[in-house]
């Protein structure tokens with residue numbers, strides 16, 4: 209029986225959120241870890257835009273947006289109701305404004321024509337929003353884990369790694385604790401397992 213094929217890059221936060229949902233939904237997949245600097249032709253044939261994650265279903269259908277992969281997985285199996293009460297608005301803020309600021313904070317050299325001096329402050333605006341939510345309940349959208357947490361924490365992880373010591377000294381105690389709990393979770397440990405880079409020749 210052929211399985212859905214996931215093209216993924218281990219450290220990509222978009223790929224992480226897709227792997228989190230697929231693993232949580234217990235969907236068996238063929239996992240193909242790739243290098244962004246050497247994308248396999250098979251992946252580009254399936255999705256010419258060349259971003260990971262890409263999920264190719266046995267029917268030939270291609271899902272090449274991370275949130276769509278999450279929703280596809282949860283539509284098949286969502287044992288703990290991740291979809292219940294999740295915040296599309298917060299995820300959209302993460303994917304647009306926060307990610308834009310994060311890229312400028314993390315890779316200032318990529319944006320030589322821009323004044324990136326407020327990139328970190330812009331990131332912190334989002335962390336303040338998260339801290340406010342986490343002051344009201346244990347997770348971002350309530351007292352249970354939802355899609356909001358799982359779609360967002362891989363990006364906060366990326367932010368935390370730019371200046372790790374400074375991150376840990378930030379006054380966002382609840383957000384730091386929330387992040388650490390996700391990083392230490394068995395689900396995250398599982399999806400971060402190192403795999404060899406996929407190559408067609410090794411089939």
Ligand SMILES: N[C@@H](CCC(=O)N[C@@H](CS)C(=O)NCC(=O)O)C(=O)O
Nearest residue numbers: 220221222244259260261272273274
């Ligand atoms: N909107 C896409 C964004 C995916 C994305 O930008 N992934 C990055 C890696 S983190 C990528 O593949 N970039 C292409 C490259 O670096 O060549 C999604 O949600 O899946």
